[in-house]
Amino acid sequence: MAGQHDDHDHDDHAHHDHPHHHFHRIHSEAADALLMSIADIEISARVKALEELLTLKGLVDPAALDAVVDLYENQIGPKNGARVIARAWSDPAYKKWLLEDPNAAIADLGFTGAQGENMVALENTDGVHNVVVCTLCSCYPWPVLGLPPVWYKSMPYRTRIVRDPRSVLAEFGTVLPDTTEIRVWDSNSEVRYLVVPRRPEGTQGMDEAALAGLVTRDSMIGVTEALTPEPAAEGAP
Amino acid sequence: MNSVHDCGGFDGFGRVVPEDYDGREPVFKEEWERRMCGLFMITIGAHYSDDEFRQSRERLEPVKYLTRPYYEQWWFAVARLMMEKGLLTPEEFARHLAAGRAAAGNADILAGDA
Structure with missing residues (x-):
């Protein structure tokens, strides 16, 4: 009482x-x-x-x-991000700008807007592979990748990628050497990540438009690598 | 807030199953998902903030959070915020929903649900 x-x-x-x-x-x-x-x-x-x-x-x-x-x-989707990556692969000065000031470098190609106000670009190298998640909800860089796929928002991905990233990547067909360090980045309401995949072998001489065709959505989330060109795409003899 | 949304590291949710390969999935599989996504996009900022939306989704009852489709969770989150802010009342929403379903010929199903 x-x-x-x-x-x-x-x-x-x-x-x-x-x-x-x-x-x-x-x-x-x-x-x-x-x-x-x-x-x-x-x-x-x-x-x-x-x-x-x-x-x-x-x-x-x-x-x-x-x-x-x-x-x-x-209109807005991973083709935007692919243009950013293709430019970075083609132009070392742009790549440096993208890694140092991603908001400005991405806006320079015309991609701005909600859910992409504070971007971070993560460069994959021979020794380091980056992969992105939002464990708490579904944060994702809309201006460069569009809306996230269903699996990105799913409990299996959100729960496991932070604990057992190597196995999850293998389920996407991405088997990395044991010596490759995997860095998992947990997005939040302010900061959004864009992975810069490694430029594939055999792409010397390809122009930006052709390179962009090798940059998949999943490679910019970091669950796969960029596509390698079809032999025919390397040019006729 | 401490609940099932804070799920990083949990065991037992199984393998990741991409529904299709790399970007070829439809953005929306059903019309109601498209409408719900649009409703969110034109009401956020105008009637509630990002953080309010996120917290509203996190307040969804945990079993529903784990079992209801993603855009249905958005429906719960947005409808709750609109009611909490007094922009629509639970009573008028219930009336409108019932009237719409009756008009669509679902009156018997509604009675069955009650």
């Missing part, structure tokens, strides 16, 4: 001094109750209802929604 009384006093006090806090907690409890009560209704209907209601209230413009989805589905 004493506890109840204390709680009551506390609530009155909170209501008096911090009314916003008090209302927020009520909203939170009511929201939680509703969300759990409808959690098993098909998700397509729940998403539709949320979009419709926010639209009716003027909080969402469906045309703006269509436009932003088109941007991330059709």
Whole structure:
């Protein structure tokens, strides 16, 4: 009973001094109750209802929604990052700039925007292989890679890559020598990483566009290496 | 916050299974994923911050966090934030959801769920 009384006093006090806090907690409890009560209704209907209601209230413009989805589905993606890597492979001065000031070097190719404000470029070498994860959620460098693949957001990847990276990389077909050091970088809400894969053998003389074709999304996350060119692509005799 | 989202190093989640090879997967597999992603992108910044969104997702009940699809977790996170901020009420959301499903001919299914 004493506890109840204390709680009551506390609530009155909170209501008096911090009314916003008090209302927020009520909203939170009511929201939680509703969300759990409808959690098993098909998700397509729940998403539709949320979009419709926010639209009716003027909080969402469906045309703006269509436009932003088109941007991330059709325009922003790993082709952006591949251009950055191909430039770095082709131009030593650009590569130095990319490693020292990645925000500026990436913006120089026109790639800026949300979830890429603080970039770090990680150079793979013969002795060091870098791989990126977000253990806490799904942080990813959108301007250069687009939206992350399902496996990047999955529990198996998030749990294991930090503990047993060599085995996880092997499951992606990336078998590294025991002497290669593997560095795992855990992204966060501020810092996003872009791996600069090693330039493959047999690519001398290839122009940037051809080189970009060898740079895969997965190689820029660091779970694979860049593709090696098809023999035919090395040029006719 | 200390919960299942802080999962780095946990055992028992099995092998990583890429759904397809390297970038050829569709960005969205279903229309509701596309709409949910768009809803997030045009409401974040305007109505809540990155950190609020992340924390809202982390407050999802742990079993649901581990079992519900990624963009469904976003639905929970965004719907919760909109309600907590008073931008929509649980009651009006429940009404709108029920009305929409009734209009779609799902009234009997809704009754079955309740």
